[in-house]
Amino acid sequence: MVERVIEVEDLAKRYPPDTMAIDGISFSIERGRVFSLLGPNGAGKTTTVEILEGLRTPTSGRTRVFDVDTSKDYASIRGRVGILPQNFEPFDNLKPVEAVEYWAKLFDKRKTRKDINEMLDIVGLSERKNLLAKKLSGGEKRKLGIALSLINDPELLFLDEPTTGLDPKARRDLWKLIEEIQGRGTTVLLTTHYLDEAEKLSDDVAIMHRGNIIARGSPSELISRFGKTTVVVLEGVGTDGLTEVTRRGIEATEVDGDVMVPVANPSEMRTIFAKLSSIELPVKDMYTRRQTLEDVFLSLVGTKMDEGVLEE
Amino acid sequence: MIGRIMADIVAFGKGYLRNVSGPFFAFAFPILLILIFGAIFSGDNVATVDLPVQNLDDGLYSQVYLEILDGTGLVNIETIPADADIDQYIDDNSLPLALVIPDDFTAGIEELLYANGTGQVSMTLYGDPSRSTYGIAVGAVDAAITYLNYNLTEAEPLVSFQVSQGGAEEFNYMDFFLPGVVGITVMTNSLFAMTSICAEYRTRGYFKLLATTKITKSEWLISKFVFFTVILVASLVLTYAIGRALFDMETTLTPISFVLIAAGAFLFVSMGMLLGIIIRDPESGAAVANAIGFPMMFLSGAFFPLDSMPEYLQLIAKVIPLTYLNEGLRDTMVYSNNESAMLNLAVLAVIAVIVFVAASRLMSWKGK
Numbered sequence: 001m002v003e004r005v006i007e008v009e010d011l012a013k014r015y016p017p018d019t020m021a022i023d024g025i026s027f028s029i030e031r032g033r034v035f036s037l038l039g040p041n042g043a044g045k046t047t048t049v050e051i052l053e054g055l056r057t058p059t060s061g062r063t064r065v066f067d068v069d070t071s072k073d074y075a076s077i078r079g080r081v082g083i084l085p086q087n088f089e090p091f092d093n094l095k096p097v098e099a100v101e102y103w104a105k106l107f108d109k110r111k112t113r114k115d116i117n118e119m120l121d122i123v124g125l126s127e128r129k130n131l132l133a134k135k136l137s138g139g140e141k142r143k144l145g146i147a148l149s150l151i152n153d154p155e156l157l158f159l160d161e162p163t164t165g166l167d168p169k170a171r172r173d174l175w176k177l178i179e180e181i182q183g184r185g186t187t188v189l190l191t192t193h194y195l196d197e198a199e200k201l202s203d204d205v206a207i208m209h210r211g212n213i214i215a216r217g218s219p220s221e222l223i224s225r226f227g228k229t230t231v232v233v234l235e236g237v238g239t240d241g242l243t244e245v246t247r248r249g250i251e252a253t254e255v256d257g258d259v260m261v262p263v264a265n266p267s268e269m270r271t272i273f274a275k276l277s278s279i280e281l282p283v284k285d286m287y288t289r290r291q292t293l294e295d296v297f298l299s300l301v302g303t304k305m306d307e308g309v310l311e312e
Numbered sequence: 313m314i315g316r317i318m319a320d321i322v323a324f325g326k327g328y329l330r331n332v333s334g335p336f337f338a339f340a341f342p343i344l345l346i347l348i349f350g351a352i353f354s355g356d357n358v359a360t361v362d363l364p365v366q367n368l369d370d371g372l373y374s375q376v377y378l379e380i381l382d383g384t385g386l387v388n389i390e391t392i393p394a395d396a397d398i399d400q401y402i403d404d405n406s407l408p409l410a411l412v413i414p415d416d417f418t419a420g421i422e423e424l425l426y427a428n429g430t431g432q433v434s435m436t437l438y439g440d441p442s443r444s445t446y447g448i449a450v451g452a453v454d455a456a457i458t459y460l461n462y463n464l465t466e467a468e469p470l471v472s473f474q475v476s477q478g479g480a481e482e483f484n485y486m487d488f489f490l491p492g493v494v495g496i497t498v499m500t501n502s503l504f505a506m507t508s509i510c511a512e513y514r515t516r517g518y519f520k521l522l523a524t525t526k527i528t529k530s531e532w533l534i535s536k537f538v539f540f541t542v543i544l545v546a547s548l549v550l551t552y553a554i555g556r557a558l559f560d561m562e563t564t565l566t567p568i569s570f571v572l573i574a575a576g577a578f579l580f581v582s583m584g585m586l587l588g589i590i591i592r593d594p595e596s597g598a599a600v601a602n603a604i605g606f607p608m609m610f611l612s613g614a615f616f617p618l619d620s621m622p623e624y625l626q627l628i629a630k631v632i633p634l635t636y637l638n639e640g641l642r643d644t645m646v647y648s649n650n651e652s653a654m655l656n657l658a659v660l661a662v663i664a665v666i667v668f669v670a671a672s673r674l675m676s677w678k679g680k
Contacts, residue, residue: 053524054523054678079526083524085520089516102322105315107525107526
């Protein structure tokens with residue numbers, strides 16, 4: 001039987017006077033899975049996670065972690081959970097090696113210096129372990145945060161926007177680290193507004209928008225359910241190109257000067273290419289691409305998202 | 313629990329000592345106060361006041377009087393030209409003090425002595441009573457007049473007095489000042505540091521982070537109390553050693569003085585956390601701590617004896633917790649009055665426990 005580590009039922013959270021941060025959401029997470037709450041800023045992701053972490057009380061609904069009601073008895077499961085909060089900042093004047101040792105003791109864990117060094121090695125901070133935390137880069141600080149969240153050997157790990165604000169290399173490094181954690185069988189609840197991050201790391205994704213879950217499934221399920229199989233991209237043809245395409249009876253949209261032609265059925269591809277080849281406009285490039293969660297998000301919400309902010 | 317508290321003390325201590333402002337306020341601040349105030353108030357120098365004198369009399373008795381006045385050692389006599397307009401001269405030279413001996417001074421005294429004249433011969437002291445030098449000048453002028461009167465009338469004084477400091481006869485102002493400096497150091501380090509720590513912990517999300525571990529608010533607060541007590545006791549010993557070495561202080565370190573420091577640290581750490589409930593950022597934290605701390609500093613008898621203050625300020629001082637710390641430290645360190653020190657300690661301890669309970673109950677590390 002599949003064990004559910006997290007169960008959320010009709011969860012709602014209202015902030016006075018009338019902000020509905022979460023509007024009756026339900027989901028569950030099975031042991032060993034990586035589950036992502038994906039959505040723009042203000043969607044209710046962090047509020048949901050903080051209720052599950054026992055840091056906020058819900059207005060209504062039920063949240064259970066390891067079968068314990070988090071609003072009543074979170075203390076009893078504290079030792080089984082690791083947390084990387086949103087915008088994690090380490091203690092400036094502690095070295096990584098000292099911070100990890102300190103954190104282990106706050107969980108009553110006896111860790112040897114060897115254990116601590118191993119943990120710093122896992123997160124890739126071995127060479128920076130004796131530097132004051134304030135001298136670490138943004139990515140290194142997050143890695144230190146992950147080391148702290150793992151020091152109590154958690155069965156469940158909350159990662160609240162772990163890569164927000166990091167440069168691409170630091171993001172890729174953290175993705176690799178999260179994949180390694182996943183490989184150890186730890187259940188992970190990840191919140192993110194990066195669609196590529198959710199697609200790459202998650203077994204399951206719940207897309208949140210305005211306090212609601214508007215879609216849920218594995219990345220491939222969501223793409224097949226809400227997206228088209230393939231998209232033909234006419235690069236740089238702009239509005240004129242869109243006019244020419246639609247005049248030929250082909251459904252299309254324009255995004256940033258490119259025209260996107262969704263192809264639901266691969267058998268239609270030949271016909272569509274034939275029609276498109278008759279267009280006499282300068283095309284920078286024409287190629288096909290598989291749809292991503294970005295397309296799913298665009299399809300569901302009706303607008304794109306950049307750094308967690310919905311475009312007008 | 314002990315393991316978590318010790319871990320927090322060690323981690324917090326490392327962070328505190330690696331930050332310049334922490335050790336400065338714990339060690340350098342009280343030492344600087346002692347050095348500055350020590351330089352001002354210690355030593356055998358008797359304060360003297362510059363006293364410009366316009367002597368309009370060219371007779372014997374004005375010369376005798378000025379010699380007596382000079383002999384008091386309290387004033388440095390300076391000469392104002394006899395032909396100067398005194399009001400104009402005072403204005404032009406911004407004089408805080410001036411003494412004018414009238415032109416009939418000698419003649420008037422001779423008339424009283426030898427011609428059975430009546431009345432008195434008078435001189436005029438110009439001065440601003442709000443200036444601290446005014447009192448010294450009045451005292452010196454009056455003492456010299458009294459002495460001259462006795463000599464002129466050939467009388468002997470019947471009543472006199474001697475000065476004695478009673479039980480504290482060996483003590484000087486610095487002995488009085490040291491416990492005040494220690495009290496202020498206890499308050500500034502514990503209260504000011506804790507308000508800014510609480511603001512920083514809230515802003516940077518450390519409280520939420522701590523709330524996800526096994527350490528409790530009470531354990532965290534106890535850790536800060538233990539840390540600040542150790543630091544402040546070390547600060548007291550250092551300040552005391554420097555004070556004794558440089559300024560011949562006679563105060564003594566007593567076991568009760570250490571207990572008082574611990575109680576003070578307990579109170580002000582808790583008070584800092586209590587303020588942390590309303591403070592949302594480090595800037596407002598510093599403002600609130602200053603707004604509360606500075607009045608306490610001056611109204612608690614740290615720098616001046618409480619009984620030199622107006623009565624209504626003495627009433628205010630009674631409700632300021634720092635007063636009990638300063639008075640307790642002074643009782644035990646200066647006057648060896650441990651009974652009174654214990655009474656102050658008891659008051660301090662009761663306030664500290666109330667504030668601690670309020671702080672640990674009212675402050676929430678979590679969101680709403």
